[in-house]
Amino acid sequence: MAKVKVATDWLAACAGCHMSLLDMDGRLVEILDKIELTSSPITDLKHPPVQGVDVGILTGAINNSTNLAVARMMRKRCKCLVALGDCAVFGGIAAMRNSFDIRDALARAYEDSESTVDGHIPKSEEIAKPIKAKAVERLVKVELNVPGCPPSPDAIYFVLKELVEGRMPILKDELLKYD
Ligand code: SF4
Numbered sequence: 697m698a699k700v701k702v703a704t705d706w707l708a709a710c711a712g713c714h715m716s717l718l719d720m721d722g723r724l725v726e727i728l729d730k731i732e733l734t735s736s737p738i739t740d741l742k743h744p745p746v747q748g749v750d751v752g753i754l755t756g757a758i759n760n761s762t763n764l765a766v767a768r769m770m771r772k773r774c775k776c777l778v779a780l781g782d783c784a785v786f787g788g789i790a791a792m793r794n795s796f797d798i799r800d801a802l803a804r805a806y807e808d809s810e811s812t813v814d815g816h817i818p819k820s821e822e823i824a825k826p827i828k829a830k831a832v833e834r835l836v837k838v839e840l841n842v843p844g845c846p847p848s849p850d851a852i853y854f855v856l857k858e859l860v861e862g863r864m865p866i867l868k869d870e871l872l873k874y875d
Pocket residue numbers: 708709710711712713755756780781782783784788789844845846847
């Protein structure tokens with residue numbers, strides 16, 4: 697049986713959701729028998745092949761123009777797109793700055809931080825433009841939202857296992873419980 701092709705990427709995220717994926721430990725080896733990880737932020741290949749993959753996993757909120765471009769590319773190349781973790785599902789940490797003016801938030805980071813000396817907000821066409829932080833599904837269609845900060849390795853394993861077996865995962869009980 698052909699392996700299920702899976703790609704992951706991160707947007708405005710810490711690495712926590714991907715670390716939780718790695719925390720599947722031995723089950724990662726088991727699942728890798730059934731899936732081919734085509735790309736991820738923690739492997740050499742960063743983007744899914746243009747021919748597309750079966751499952752895409754996005755962590756993090758859409759927080760700037762680069763995040764939006766990555767989310768759109770993943771949507772285009774992934775048959776089933778999963779938003780993994782509270783940042784991807786609700787906007788999470790990044791969305792906390794939505795109540796501030798973007799210029800003020802940039803000034804706090806680049807000009808006014810306690811460790812800044814003669815700081816300035818960088819300006820270049822090559823730098824991503826900040827936008828209001830949003831959950832992934834606010835800007836691209838997703839097939840599945842998996843909440844948690846981060847979702848537990850058990851929940852991630854369940855999701856992957858169900859998808860590999862051709863079922864849409866239904867998370868409940870302990871898999872939706874997090875402290
Ligand atoms: S949901 Fe939590 S662990 Fe995942 S990227 Fe956001 S802050 Fe990090």
